[in-house]
Amino acid sequence: MAHRWKNDMTPADVTPKSLFLNRRQLIAGTAGLGAIAMAGGAQAQDAMTPNTLEEITTYNNFYEFGTGKSDPANNAEAMVIDPWTVTVDGLVDNPGDYSLADLTEGLTIEERIYRFRCVEAWSMVVPWQGFELADLLAKVGVQGDAKYVAFETVVQPENMPGVRSRVIDFPYVEGLRLDEAMHPLTMMATGLYGAPLPKQSGAPLRLVVPWKYGFKSIKSIVKISLVAEQPEATWNNINPREYGFYSNVNPGVDHPRWSQATERRIGGGLFASRQDTLMFNGYDEVASLYDGMDLSKEF
């Protein structure tokens, strides 16, 4: 059932291609005058204007390609995404190895302009294209005792320098509780700015959960499993004190090493001011999923 959620940002908010390609140059031009950049602060970006394609695709975390923010943009080209097979298994009626075309067949692609908040206290606004995860789950048939959805990222050591240097354990894995996965906000993205997903953004298929820190939105998915127990999640495994399984955006729960109360919108230049982080990244409609939970403990 697509279209269950309506953008508070509309397709009209997506800057025409010529503009989003040029804004960077414009900023660079004026920034040379220093004083103007200073006065401009966050370049008067309003909360709804999507970041430029350049911003979205040159500042990424995708440790398979290295830990630097520009490593994914520099190295992801080597990843092979065609053919692409997604294994669906576990507590489902229609398990199997699906080609991307088979998996997405019949699902409605829509545009969603979402805020994106990284656990590192920076944020963007991203115009995704994709479908609701709930629709995909309906298609594969979730069985009654499934409680969680587990996801896995592709591993191609020969094409992924970060995997070879083993900075963290691969494959990268993530998971959602089933009700989170079924929420109409939760989507599987296949496109960005009207074009197929760039590789550094998680081509050809990635999760997008806008009320959680970005690392939950796992990229380049090759496996989806319906399971009964809470699945493993990479950062949660590495450091459970710093990265909870839920990892909902929460200005009241600091990362032990930095504050989560504020964030910096990417694209504001050297003098960008911080803005307040919103509970659930501003997506209050998910609050009821966590009724009765102490989110400062189950973070």
Add this chain to the structure above:
Amino acid sequence: MSAATTINGGLRRVPAWPLYILGAGYMVWEFWQALNGLGPYGVEPINVLEREYGEIALILLIAGLTVTPLRTWTGVNLIKFRRAIGLLAFFYVLAHFLVFTVLDVQTIGRVVTEVIKRPYVTVGFLGFLALIPLAVTSNNWSIRRIGPVRWRRLHKLTYPAALLGALHYIWLVKGWPLEPFLYMGAVIALLVLRLNWTKIRAILIPSRQQTNS
């Protein structure tokens, strides 16, 4: 004539002052690139600049620590450049701290909170504090006033400063990248090279010396 003597002879004609110009010029060049989103600065210049200044500061601290072991073990004497290296290290830490304060965290209240609450920032801050008296006394007048012995003792603060800087780096990264450990390894190696090995051997193996006598 040994290689070290030749090198030292050549270095005699190289003045130290261009290091200040190079160091300051590079700092401005980095800032200018960050301002214009050039080179490595891309779309999020603040964090990149903060890290850039921090990394250069650590490299300079390590460079300063190599001067003495290099002289002890190879005879190559870079001592006349050491003040410039040390002062530049301090100014890069200062710039690093200013980027953190003014551009990144932005309010005094938050700076205080971060310094108190985040151990890796606390550690960096202690390193910064340790460098302040060194920077203030890095001039001939101070050496005369304090006296060379006490001055040298005071300037041993570079050891904890470098250790704290490297620890700060290890503490702030996610996952297990190699660089921070390489820096820490370099600091530890350079400190170990300073130990008085004859004395240590005497303490560790006293019996052997007795039987030898």
